[in-house]
Amino acid sequence: MQVTTIALIGGIYSNYHALLATLADIDRRGADCAFFLGDLGAFGPHPNRVPELLIERGIAGIQGNYEESLSSGATDCNCGYTDPRDNHYAQISYDYTAENTSDVYKRWMGTLPRAMRLEANGRRILLSHGSPRKINEFLWRSTSPDPFLRRMCDEYEADVIVCTHSGLHWHKRLEDGRHVINAGVIGRPANDGGTNVWYTMLTVGDDIRVEFLPIEYDHGALASEMRAERLPEEFIETIETGWWTTCLEVLPAKERAAGRF
Amino acid sequence: MTTIPHVPMRALDTLWFQVAGTLCNIECTHCFISSSPTNRSHGMLSLADVEARLREARELGVREYYFTGGEPFMNREMIPILAATLKQGPATVLTNGMLLRKSICRELRELIDASEYSLDLRVSLDGFDRESHDAIRGAGVWERAMIGLRNLAEVEINPVITVTEAADGIRSDEGRARFLDLIRSFGFTKPRLKVLPLFRIGAEEKRTRAYADWERIDIMNESDAEVLQCSSCRMVTSKGVYVCPILIETPEARMGSTLAETLRPFPLRYGACHTCWVEGVSCRT
Numbered sequence: 001m002q003v004t005t006i007a008l009i010g011g012i013y014s015n016y017h018a019l020l021a022t023l024a025d026i027d028r029r030g031a032d033c034a035f036f037l038g039d040l041g042a043f044g045p046h047p048n049r050v051p052e053l054l055i056e057r058g059i060a061g062i063q064g065n066y067e068e069s070l071s072s073g074a075t076d077c078n079c080g081y082t083d084p085r086d087n088h089y090a091q092i093s094y095d096y097t098a099e100n101t102s103d104v105y106k107r108w109m110g111t112l113p114r115a116m117r118l119e120a121n122g123r124r125i126l127l128s129h130g131s132p133r134k135i136n137e138f139l140w141r142s143t144s145p146d147p148f149l150r151r152m153c154d155e156y157e158a159d160v161i162v163c164t165h166s167g168l169h170w171h172k173r174l175e176d177g178r179h180v181i182n183a184g185v186i187g188r189p190a191n192d193g194g195t196n197v198w199y200t201m202l203t204v205g206d207d208i209r210v211e212f213l214p215i216e217y218d219h220g221a222l223a224s225e226m227r228a229e230r231l232p233e234e235f236i237e238t239i240e241t242g243w244w245t246t247c248l249e250v251l252p253a254k255e256r257a258a259g260r261f
Numbered sequence: 262m263t264t265i266p267h268v269p270m271r272a273l274d275t276l277w278f279q280v281a282g283t284l285c286n287i288e289c290t291h292c293f294i295s296s297s298p299t300n301r302s303h304g305m306l307s308l309a310d311v312e313a314r315l316r317e318a319r320e321l322g323v324r325e326y327y328f329t330g331g332e333p334f335m336n337r338e339m340i341p342i343l344a345a346t347l348k349q350g351p352a353t354v355l356t357n358g359m360l361l362r363k364s365i366c367r368e369l370r371e372l373i374d375a376s377e378y379s380l381d382l383r384v385s386l387d388g389f390d391r392e393s394h395d396a397i398r399g400a401g402v403w404e405r406a407m408i409g410l411r412n413l414a415e416v417e418i419n420p421v422i423t424v425t426e427a428a429d430g431i432r433s434d435e436g437r438a439r440f441l442d443l444i445r446s447f448g449f450t451k452p453r454l455k456v457l458p459l460f461r462i463g464a465e466e467k468r469t470r471a472y473a474d475w476e477r478i479d480i481m482n483e484s485d486a487e488v489l490q491c492s493s494c495r496m497v498t499s500k501g502v503y504v505c506p507i508l509i510e511t512p513e514a515r516m517g518s519t520l521a522e523t524l525r526p527f528p529l530r531y532g533a534c535h536t537c538w539v540e541g542v543s544c545r546t
Contacts, residue, residue, distance in 0.1 A: 082543070083454075084437070133272075142379040143325055145350035148274070151322025249453065252351065252546075253379040257419065261451060 003205035004120040007034035008127070010164030010199065011064065013187025014044030014097065018197045019053055021217035022186050031201065035116065037164040038064020038129040040109070041097040042077065042090075043187055043235055045225040051105040063112040064129040064165065065136045069094070070101055071110030080136035080165075083249035090247060092232055117158075120204040126158035130165040139163050139182055141170035142254035149180045160208065162200075167191070167244075168255060169198050171210045181210055189242040191259040195219045196242075266481040267526040271492040274324040275545060276314065276520070277506045279498035280306050280342065281330030286359060287399050289387070290468045291427045293460035293533070294510055296331045303331075303509060304499035308338045312345055314497050317520045319349055326352045327544070329506060334360035340368050347376035353546050355423070358384040359402065361409030370416040381546050382420040383455070384410060387428050389439050397427055414447045421453040421546055431456055458540045460507055460533045472532025481529070481538070489534075490543050495523050506544050507533045 007026040012019055026034050036059055041047040054061070063071075065078045077094040081087050115132060118125040130137035132152060149172060153161060160179045168191065169184025184190060184198040196214040203209040223236045234245040243260040251259070282303035285296035294302075318326075326346050333339055333354050346352045361382075373380050384406065388394035391403040398406075413420055422444050430436030437454065444452035459465050461472045486492055496503040501515045502523045508514035508531060516523035529538070536542060 084434075140379075142377065143351045145324065145378060147319045147322045147349065148324040151272075154322075248451075253373075253381045253419070255379075256451060256453070257417075259451075 002121060003203060005029070005031045006118070006120065006125070006202040006204070007031040008162055008181070008183040008200040008202060009034065009036045009059075009061070009186060010169070010183040011039035011042070011167065011185035011187045012036065012050050013039060013042045013185065014047045014050055015187045015197070015217075015222060016044075016046070016049040016053060017219070017222045018186040018215060018217040019050055021215050022197075022199050023053070023057060023059075025199075025213065025215060029201065034059050035127055036061030037127060037162065037183055038062050038112075038135075039066045039165065039185070039187070040064070041066050041070065041101060042093045043231075044222060045229040045231060047097045047101045048105055051108060055108070060116070061112065062116050062127055062129060063109065063114055063135070066094075066097070067109035067112055068135060070098060070106045078136055079247075080130070080138060081247060081250055086247045086249045089232065089234065093235075096229070096231065123159040123204055123208065124157060125160040125162065125202075125204075126156055128161065128163045131163055132156040132158070132161060136165065138166045138250060139180070140166055140168065140252050140255055141172070141182070143252045144172070144180070146172065146174055150174055150176070150178070153178045153180070160202070162202070169200065169212050171212075173208075179208055179210065184212060186215060188238050188244070191244040191255075192242060193260070194242045195240065265528045265530045266478055266486065267528050268486040268489050268491050269483055269526050270524045271487050273318075273321050273493065273495060273520065273524060275327065275490065275494035276318050276323045276325075277327045277329065277494060277496040277544075278306055278311055278314070278342075279303050279330065279496060279506075279509060280311070280328045280333050280339065281335045282306070282499055283331050284335055285331040285357075286335060287332070287357060287402055289398050289464065291387075291397055291425060291459055291465045293463040293465055293507060295463040305336050306342075306497070306499060308341050308345065310497075310499070311342050314520065315345060315349055321520060323350065325350055325545075327355065327506070328352065329355040332357055332360065334365065340365070340372070343369075343372055343380065347372055347378055347380060351378040351380070353381040353383055355383045355385070356409075357398070357402070357406060358409030358420075359405040361412050363412050363415070366412040366416045366418065369418060373418065382413065382418060383423045383546060384413075384420045385423045385425075386440070386443075387425060389428075389443055393429060410447050414449060419449050419451055419453060421455050423455045423457060425457050426459050455546065457544070458536055458542055460536055462507075462533055463510065472535065476532045476535040478529045478534050478538050486529075488541065489529075489537055490545065491527060491529075491537075495520060507537070
């Protein structure tokens with residue numbers, strides 16, 4: 001039986017330092033292929049560097065809400081927040097990213113697909129950003145029960161659904177052997193007090209294996225650049241401490257209780 | 262003649278239970294279903310009632326469950342009902358906080374620790390202080406709600422405080438800040454606040470005014486209608502399954518006896534529909 005390894009890179013949020021470290025790790029492990037899942041910009045500095053790197057390395061991927069908004073000239077990120085404080089910080093991120101992303105990359109973002117279907121060893125894999133049905137839907141572990149995920153796998157005719165957007169990685173194997181994976185993000189830490197970020201390796205052979213891989217990167221350099229770009233101190237604190245300080249109100253009870261703020 | 266827009270049923274994500282019927286231990290002047298100690302329009306749901314709908318919900322792939330009333334903790338089976346629900350998915354309970362005794366809070370804590378899914382408590386406040394809160398909710402209510410919040414804090418359950426627009430200045434930054442400070446004063450270091458508009462039906466119709474004839478949705482694209490919660494929710498009461506948590510005193514909003522019977526479009530012909538539409542309301546947390 002052939003075994004296929006697929007590297008999945010969730011939201012990058014302009015963290016090109018983490019992207020470089022992730023790509024090096026993927027190369028070292030010799031993955032068969034790698035895909036990005038959208039939200040290339042936001043939060044971090046110098047938003048041209050991520051699309052530049054992805055294009056240069058020939059990595060394929062899909063649109064997130066950020067790419068949809070930037071390529072269509074929208075005035076906000078359509079992140080899906082409802083709380084005023086969440087929206088306040090989301091707007092700072094978006095305005096900075098929109099202003100500092102070249103038109104050529106915005107146009108390229110507009111050409112990215114909303115979803116991708118892969119097939120490995122007869123398994124149908126669907127890559128999405130928020131969820132297969134909605135680009136900015138948040139799929140959290142504690143609010144994505146199995147019956148709901150099963151319905152989604154049925155509706156979208158997939159054996160493996162992959163998403164990102166929420167920022168926290170998780171994996172559920174359903175009773176019928178199908179899988180739903182939130183690949184996490186490499187843009188900011190996972191609100192766990194560690195400065196590392198996470199990407200996902202999917203191995204499809206006789207069975208399906210999902211590994212979440214921690215990536216250490218030069219977060220000090222990222223923090224310095226964010227300061228130089230006058231990005232909010234709250235964002236920098238997250239990079240330096242591993243705890244989320246903004247865009248938290250959207251977290252369900254369990255995920256909120258696990259963080260410091 | 263105006264055409265009435267219909268909301269499609271996109272997918273049943275959110276299932277509500279009118280778990281205490283319209284029975285409540287207090288009588289708020291803004292209650293859109295006029296819940297009170299004597300209002301038996303909708304009855305209590307039993308554990309068996311809830312379990313029957315949970316079985317159906319599992320087949321339909323429902324994502325999350327909400328419990329309201331009346332006051333849900335007046336239902337003596339509330340803890341077993343939550344235990345059954347949390348085996349299947351995340352749950353939220355809307356409460357006035359007055360019945361959150363220490364023993365109940367400890368049981369809630371155990372449920373939270375035992376489930377892989379989130380349990381949220383939403384506690385309603387209508388003022389920053391006794392005077393403003395009790396003016397809406399009745400004498401002595403503030404005191405008991407404060408005890409309930411302290412009991413939650415003791416077992417480290419961080420509630421979402423829900424405030425309606427009846428609270429003075431709640432839409433301003435200053436008003437929000439005052440509420441957030443109040444929440445922090447209980448020792449909740451991660452204050453959570455949700456603001457809801459008022460519906461001009463039930464008791465609220467008498468407190469302020471009823472909907473005017475012009476307060477109706479006239480034109481709408483089907484894709485726009487998908488932002489309305491009724492495109493993805495239904496409400497179970499002792500009388501049947503209704504379109505949403507708001508319209509349970511509107512007989513035409515009863516869509517069937519089972520969930521499956523209600524998975525069809527609904528005409529948005531009511532004043533409350535206008536509020537949801539213009540305010541972008543979601544009763545979800």
